Structures are given as structure tokens and as C-alpha cells.
Amino acid sequence: MKTTAIALATTVALASPAFAQANISDDVVRIGVMTDMSGQFSHESGEGSVTAVKMAVEDFGGKVLGKPIEVIVADHQNRNEVAIAKAREWYDVGKVDMIANLINSSIALAVTNVAQEKNRIAIVNGSGSSRLTGDSCTPNSIHYAYDTYALAQGTGKALIKEGLNSWYFLTADYAFGHALEGDTANVVKANGGTVAGAIRYPIDTPDHSSFLLQAQASKAKVVAVAGSGTTFINAVKSAKDFGLTDGGKQSIAGLLVWITDIDSMGLNTAQGLVLTNGFYWDRDDETRAFSKRFYERMKRMPHMGDAGDYSSTMHYLNAIKAAGTDDAKTVMAKMREMPVNDFFAKNGRVREDGRFVHDMYVYEVKKPSESKYPWDYYKLRAVIPGDEAYRPLSESKCPLVKK
DSSP states (O other), X not given: OHHHHHHHHHHHHHHSHHHHHTTSGGGSEEEEEEEXXXXXXXXXXXXXXXXXXXXXXHHHTSEETTEEEEEEEEEOTTOHHHHHXXXXXXXXXXXXXXXXXXXXXXXXXHHHHHHHHHTOEEEEOSOOOGGGGTTTOOTTEEEOSOOHHHHIIIIIHHHHHTTOOEEEEEEESSHHHHHHHHHHHHHHHHTTOEEXXXXXXXXXXXXXXXXXXXXXXXXXXXXXXXOOTHHHHHHHHHHHHTTTTGGGSOEEEESSOOHHHHHHHOHHHHTTOEEEESOOTTSSXXXXXXXHHHHHHHSSOOOHHHHHHHHHHHHHHHHHHHHTSOOXXXXXXXXXXXXXXXXXXXXXXXXXXXXXXXXXXXXXXXXXXXXXXXXXXXXXXXXXXXXHHSOOXXXXXXXXXXX
């Protein structure tokens, strides 16, 4: 009986919170926010993504399984070699458990490979390339807020339904732009539309005039800007200056539009743009409550990248708590197992390819006369259920998907 009692006591000890605490590597959970702090994507990531992650950590209580949570930050400068070197340093020397944000698809594709190599975790919110859950998927990464396939499904189908069935692409010449053009072109063609042509511009170009002249000459009904950041804003402004939209000659489609873009352009320029998004601050009481707190810190409303950074960080920390460890493989399995129900997503889930599946929304930018208060920029046109928004697993090129 004495032996049985000792064995029972040991079993209880192993199941206790004290034992769970011992399964946190280095006695701390470290989250590294790797983002663009100063470049052309900084207004859609940067300090906003850092703030969102820190808010999640604070709301979680600053500790998990009794151990502290640390947040560190790095600017990848939109250079792959910088991002890869920093990821290796963080994982090897800094003992970082999870890297967050990863704006810029080329950066995200590179760092998720490092995460797999080092058996750590990467959660992507800023970047959109659908390759992240396609041929470049990894067992160690999650693509959370949106992707190019979902953007195409929303904006592409919405405009074709209006009879805007001939398209010309102005495409940013990097991984995200290529993926966005390809996914949208496939949607256009599948729904009876045609692609009149495409031209690719360097992501750091300050002048779009020559590209816009070619788009204008195409006579396509839609000039689709497959890019992001300040170059997207400049392209839309230049298109207006060139008179592309005068008299309904051509329509500008923003294939990735952040609410900070709309704020920068102003409603006079942005009005009428149709866009697809995973989050809008003014959608319901829950989104407004989070956004009010975010606004108090950032003096701007959050966009889907910010909201995704917060939500995915909370999901990661909840998974550690539920798993009783920060071991990457165990935590990834728990994140796939546990649904997400928060202000960002209802019944959201992580698929085997790493895609976080949740509803997406098609919005139209309001006219100045329709906006009733600051940041009142969107009106809802359609809700796309998650199972329809994202590429079906039957079409997936991810080697992790069993067929």
C-alpha cells in the first residue's frame, strides 16, 4: 500500500501545475515580432503589429503556466538576408519560441522555412501569398489573417458580377504581387472574364506613370493593382490623376487594401473602391471594443493585420496553456485542435496546411457624404464563409495534406 501511495503521489505531482511549469523551455516564452518598422509596409505592420502582440500578452496576464512571456522586436528592412539571419539568431541564440507578423511575402516564405528547420513556430499575419499554405507550407507555420486566394475570391467575383469582365493587372514585382495576380486572374477566367494583360512594377518605384499609360491603353474595364504599401497608394492616386476612372472609363480594383491606405488617400480619392478584408473595426460591438483600446495606444484604428496579430498571439498562448508545454510540435497540434472564438473570428480553425480558416468580407469604400464619423470608411457588400473564402484542400499543393 505504501508503494501504491508513493506511485499515486508521483502521478498527482506529474499532473500538477508545477510539473506543467517545468515544461517551458528556458523558463520563459519568447515571442519575436519581425516586421517592417520603417519601410513602405510599416503603416500596415510595424508599430501596430508590435502593439497588438503586446496587448495580447498583457491581456493574457503576462505569464503562461507560471512563466513570463517576453516580446522582442526586429526590423527586417524588407531584405531576405536580414530576415533569415535574424530568425536564425533568434531561434538559436535568443531562444525565441514563436516569430510573429512577417509582413512581406518573400520574408514570410523565407522565415517559415527557418522555423521548420529549427523546429520552432512562425505565425504570419502581414503577408498574403497563398504559397504559404500551398507548395511552401510547413508543419511549423500558420497563415492567419488572409491570403491572396481569399482576396481574389472576394474582389474578383464581386466585380465580375457587375459586368466588369476585362482586367489588366498592375503587379508589384515580388512574391505577394505575383501570387495575388495569379489567384485573381484564375478567378476572373473561371467566372467568364478575360485578362487583357499585366505589367510588373518594382516595389520601390515612386513613379507609376509609364505603367498606368499601358493600363489605360489596354481599354480593360478593370485596372487591378496587385500590390500593397505606399506604392499601392501612389498607384491609386496616379490613376485618378491620369483620369483612368473619369466617366466610368475604367475601374480601379485594390486587391489588398488596408484601412490605413484609405485614411492616407482620403475618401475623395478612395471612394467606390471594392475590397476584401478579414476584419473591420466597426463591424460589431466586439470589434469596436478591441479597436477603441488599440486606438488609445496607436491613435489610429486597427486593420486585419493588427487584429490577426492579437488573435493569433492569444491562440498561441492558449495552446501553450492547454498543452502544458511550449514544445513546438505539441503546441502546433493543439492550435490545430482548438477553435478560435473571439472578436476576430468565430469558429475559426487551423487546417492541416497551416491555413487559419475564417469568414472574409467584401466592402465598398464610402463616399465622403456617407461617412458619419472618423474612420467610418466601409459599407458591407458580402460575407464569404471561411470554407468558400480559402482554397479547398482538394486543390492544395501542400505536401502535408493527405489526399
